[in-house]
Amino acid sequence: xxxxxxxxxxxxxxxxxxxxxxxxxxxxxxxxxxxxxxxxxxxxxxxxxxxxxxxxxxxxxxxxxxxxxxxxxxxxxxxxxxxxxxxxxxxxxxxxxxxxxxxxxxxxxxxxxxxxxxxxxxxxxxxxxxxxxxxxxxxxxxxxxxxxxxxxxxxxxxxxxxxxxxxxxx
Amino acid sequence: xxxxxxxxxxxxxxxxxxxxxxxxxxxxxxxxxxxxxxxxxxxxxxxxxxxxxxxxxxxxxxxxxxxxxxxxxxxxxxxxxxxxxxxxxxxxxxxxxxxxxxxxxxxxxxxxxxxxxxxxxxxxxxxx
Numbered sequence: 283x284x285x286x287x288x289x290x291x292x293x294x295x296x297x298x299x300x301x302x303x304x305x306x307x308x309x310x311x312x313x314x315x316x317x318x319x320x321x322x323x324x325x326x327x328x329x330x331x332x333x334x335x336x337x338x339x340x341x342x343x344x345x346x347x348x349x350x351x352x353x354x355x356x357x358x359x360x361x362x363x364x365x366x367x368x369x370x371x372x373x374x375x376x377x378x379x380x381x382x383x384x385x386x387x388x389x390x391x392x393x394x395x396x397x398x399x400x401x402x403x404x405x406x407x408x409x410x411x412x413x414x415x416x417x418x419x420x421x422x423x424x425x426x427x428x429x430x431x432x433x434x435x436x437x438x439x440x441x442x443x444x445x446x447x448x449x450x451x452x
Numbered sequence: 453x454x455x456x457x458x459x460x461x462x463x464x465x466x467x468x469x470x471x472x473x474x475x476x477x478x479x480x481x482x483x484x485x486x487x488x489x490x491x492x493x494x495x496x497x498x499x500x501x502x503x504x505x506x507x508x509x510x511x512x513x514x515x516x517x518x519x520x521x522x523x524x525x526x527x528x529x530x531x532x533x534x535x536x537x538x539x540x541x542x543x544x545x546x547x548x549x550x551x552x553x554x555x556x557x558x559x560x561x562x563x564x565x566x567x568x569x570x571x572x573x574x575x576x577x578x579x580x
Contacts, residue, residue, distance in 0.1 A: 302558050306558040306559060306560050307469070307558045307559075307560075355465075358469070359465065359468060359469075360472065371464075371465070374463055374464050374465045375465050377463065378463045378465050378466060378557075381463075381507070381536050381557075382536045382557050382558050384536070385507075385535070385536025385537045385538070385557065386536070386538065388537055388539065389537045389538045389539030389542065390539070392537075392540075392541055392542065393539050393540050400507065400536075400537070402507055402509055
């Protein structure tokens with residue numbers, strides 16, 4: 283029987299994927315953080331990729347503050363923070379980081395027998411909004427800290443093959 | 453000999469990282485933002501090496517690769533595929549597409565150079 287990766291697995295997987303991206307491409311370190319206090323954003327950049335397959339569907343969201351998005355962009359592009367102008371570069375970098383995170387999760391799901399395709403990333407930028415998961419989705423929130431900045435990776439998955447899903451594992 | 457490297461990726465950031473990684477090498481980097489543009493650039497520029505992303509809008513990397521392989525003038529061009537997906541099935545699939553190599557994102561610049569040097573005779577620029 284195929285088993286859906288447990289929430290713990292997904293948290294560890296996201297942490298490993300983030301650490302890989304941050305260390306290899308940004309030369310920044312990232313650590314898991316407690317959910318509380320929940321990060322407050324005056325301006326937020328959210329990268330999103332969708333996953334769709336016969337047995338699993340869902341989304342991966344990377345929520346970062348505007349300032350962290352700029353720091354990540356500066357690190358990835360190897361420029362000073364003040365050289366990051368406008369939104370285009372920032373959106374492209376956050377998209378790419380989200381794409382790498384989603385790609386890692388997709389790979390893990392496919393290896394576990396849950397074949398799916400991944401969308402190209404999209405960006406949401408706003409100051410105050412909430413993403414509500416559909417009731418059938420199983421949202422998981424993974425909090426991290428990079429320097430002084432706390433951020434969130436939200437994974438919403440629905441395993442369509444209920445026989446394959448072992449609730450004891452999550 | 454100055455080589456031509458074609459970087460096909462919808463992410464400007466990745467194209468910039470590729471260009472920067474190859475800066476110390478005797479090559480010119482040509483950029484394309486999707487498979488359609490990449491195919492046109494490959495026909496026009498006859499690059500020595502193509503670095504090809506898989507997931508792109510308009511035309512994805514696998515489709516572009518298929519079209520390269522159908523064209524007698526382009527099918528011998530060495531291709532290194534870049535992918536964010538490291539799953540066994542994906543890696544196995546892209547390995548069978550007649551490519552030179554593949555590189556999983558995220559990657560370090562040194563990993564990209566190592567694979568590019570293995571694929572084509574890329575030389576470091578002579579010190580000024």
